[in-house]
Amino acid sequence: MTIPEMTLTALNVGRRQPLFSEPLSLSTSGGEIWAVLGENGIGKSTLLLTLAGLLPPLAGSVRLGDRVLHRARRRLVAREVGLLLQQPNLDFPFTVREAVGAGRFAHHSGWGAISAADRQAIDAALSDCDLIRLQDQPVDRLSGGEQHRVALATLFAQSPRVCLFDEPVNHLDLRHRARLMSRMRLLARDENRLIIMAVHDINMAARLADRVLLLYPGGGHDHGEARDMLTASRLQRVYDHPLRSVEWHGERLWVPELNHWS
Secondary structure, three states, X not given: OOOOOEEEEEEEOOOOOOOOOOOEEEEOOOOOEEEEEOOOOOOHHHHHHHHOOOOOOOEEEEEEOOEEHHHOOHHHHHHHEEEEOOOOOOOOOOEHHHHHHHHHHHXXXXXXXXXXXXXXXXXXXXXXXXXXXXXXXXXXXXOHHHHHHHHHHHHHHHOOOEEEEXXXXXXXXXXXXXXXXXHHHHHHHXXXXXXXXXXXXXHHHHHHOOEEEEEOOOOOEEXXXXXXXXXXHHHHHHHOOOEEEEEEOOEEEEEEOOOOOO
């Protein structure tokens, strides 16, 4: 697989007003995991929609290679960029397998029968998301956590070069959360895919991310290697709340101070 390079040049995003006080410019490469951290309403989801080419930027551009994403044909973009929404809409009477199979649509030239490669991708995605036993169940009868796994499997079946995740562990229990984190690491390390995830879980970012984009209140931002971005002073600026780190089996974990208001 060609290693993708997504380039953000003088980017500003938003639906009416720009979210950033200064334009954002950065470059990413395949094999990297990026975490986007910021408080609720700061613009993480809006940024991911722009990176997926679904929302045009207010200024600047997002390119994958030499292609400007928001101007490219949707089918071409969908072959290369996949987005897991924070609250995917799965209120339809398809079976789990049919829903996951929809992820292969971008790889078809029309409405022809699915290929052996499609079936292999669907089977692998169902297995990765622990959905084999549920594959014949209607999606609209599943629990919230099960539906979230269907949305994840649909993205995996799509097999995009760039995987965008908006709060990927929402609704997942501990076992499936750990399983997803392991899968995301393999996608980056073994398949050279680019992973960009918007998360609230600082410890998930600390465990997985190579690089971090911090979104500050007021429109500021900063980005760099995870070890440089995940510091007490920077995180306090992101969340307007003090945090402290603890060492656990060689890993640094972050916890919020609980006596901040006392």
